[in-house]
Structures are given as structure tokens and as C-alpha cells.
């Protein structure tokens with residue numbers, strides 16, 4: 735549910751989103767092709783966040799296409815709007831809305847794109863995919879990308895504080911009914927919703943941890959404080975531990991991509 739969302743936006747977050755979007759564009763060309771992400775396509779990007787993947791989609795569809803980003807977060811939408819305006823994209827629109835009720839017209843869209851959204855919406859995945867099915871024209875595609883945090887690996891053992899922060903964050907997400915293995919389960923969810931899976935891909939991205947990029951668990955610290963699973967002293971300890979990470983240490987992050995067709 736909207737109020738259960740755990741991540742907060744900051745410069746660290748924006749840098750991480752940017753890095754992930756660049757990796758995704760380079761690594762998912764076959765999936766883009768399978769989904770028909772090309773000139774003139776009409777795409778809804780649900781949970782567009784601050785809009786980094788959305789900008790890549792906007793470039794791919796060109797001015798004859800259309801990309802509508804939908805997000806529940808004011809802060810994320812404001813950033814996405816600013817970045818789209820800066821890029822001069824007139825074929826992009828950013829709207830407030832819920833992933834299961836965007837308010838957009840049904841049956842019109844070529845692609846519904848959702849990246850790192852279902853991990854935060856475990857109890858509502860069925861309802862969200864039902865809505866995606868509704869939005870698409872027959873033959874249109876849903877494009878899903880998620881991780882599986884249980885598979886993340888560090889090249890160097892991270893400081894204890896980082897291990898503790900990661901463990902508490904993922905435990906909080908699981909406690910809220912989220913499926914931490916949503917990445918490898920994407921095909922199952924899409925099939926259950928009535929889609930035909932046409933493309934599957936799995937990979938690890940290697941992200942160097944540099945001082946201005948921090949993991950999602952750091953962005954979830956306020957949610958952890960609000961939930962009472964940590965206190966301010968923990969957050970200070972985590973901050974120090976993150977500063978102790980050897981710059982350039984690589985974290986390997988799994989990425990699962992599924993493209994599925996509406997019959």
C-alpha cells in the first residue's frame with residue numbers, strides 16, 4: 735500500500751537510479767525488442783520514480799511515441815517532471831496515481847513498464863498486473879524487471895554495520911508481505927494474471943559502491959525508524975559503516991526481466 739513504501743529520495747538515491755538505468759538500457763536490448771519498445775510506441779511506466787528509465791524509454795519511442803509515468807510519490811514525480819523538461823521531451827507526461835488504478839484509458843497502450851515496483855507491493859501484485867492487462871491493447875506487452883535481494887553479493891566483505899542494515903531492511907519488507915524473490919517469480923505472476931511470457935532474462939549487474947551511491951537499505955532508514963526496527967544510534971552506526979566501505983567495492987545485484995504479451 736502507498737503508505738508502506740519504504741524508500742526516500744536523496745542525491746544518493748538519484749545517483750543509484752541513474753546508474754541502474756544506464757546498465758538496464760545497455761543490458762536489456764533483446765527484452766526491449768521483444769516488448770516492441772521502439773519509435774512511435776505508447777508506453778505507461780508504472781512506478782516511474784524520479785524518471786531515469788522513463789527518460790531512456792522516451793528517447794527510444796521518439797516524438798511520435800508517448801510515455802506516461804505514474805507514481806504515488808510527489809517527490810519522485812517532481813524530479814521526473816524536471817528531468818523530462820530539461821531533456822525537452824514534449825511526448826512525456828507524469829501523473830499521480832496508484833499502480834493498480836492509474837486512471838489512464840484501457841486497451842490503448844503498447845507497453846506497460848514496471849521496474850523495481852513489485853518488490854514493494856507483494857500483497858497487491860495480482861491486482862497491479864490485472865490493471866496492466868487492462869491498460870494494454872491486445873498484443874501489447876507488460877515489461878517487468880525486479881531483483882532478488884537474497885542473491886546480492888559483495889566483492890569485499892562489507893563492514894558489519896552494512897550487513898546489519900541490509901538484513902533489517904529486507905526483513906522489514908518481508909514482514910510487510912513482500913515477496914523478496916519476486917524477480918525469479920515474475921513469469922509465474924505474469925502467467926497467473928493471464929499474460930503469455932515471451933522473453934525471460936536474468937543477469938547480475940556489478941555496481942561499484944562509491945561515496946555518492948548507497949544501497950536501497952540506506953534509503954529505507956526512515957521507514958525502518960518509523961517501523962521501530964532501528965533507532966537513531968543504529969542509523970549513525972550504519973552511516974559510519976557505509977563511510978568505511980572500501981571505495982569501488984563491487985556489489986553484484988541480480989536483475990530478472992520478463993516480457994509478457996496480452997493475448
Ligand SMILES: C[S@@+](CC[C@H](N)C(=O)[O-])C[C@H]1O[C@@H](n2cnc3c(N)ncnc32)[C@H](O)[C@@H]1O
Nearest residue numbers: 751781782783805806807810831832833849850
Ligand atoms: C524503487 S523505485 C523505482 C523507480 C523506477 N521504476 C526505476 O527503476 O528507476 C519504485 C517507485 O515506485 C513507486 N511505487 C511503489 N509502489 C507504488 C504504487 N503502489 N503505486 C504507485 N507508485 C508506486 C514509488 O513511489 C517509487 O517511486
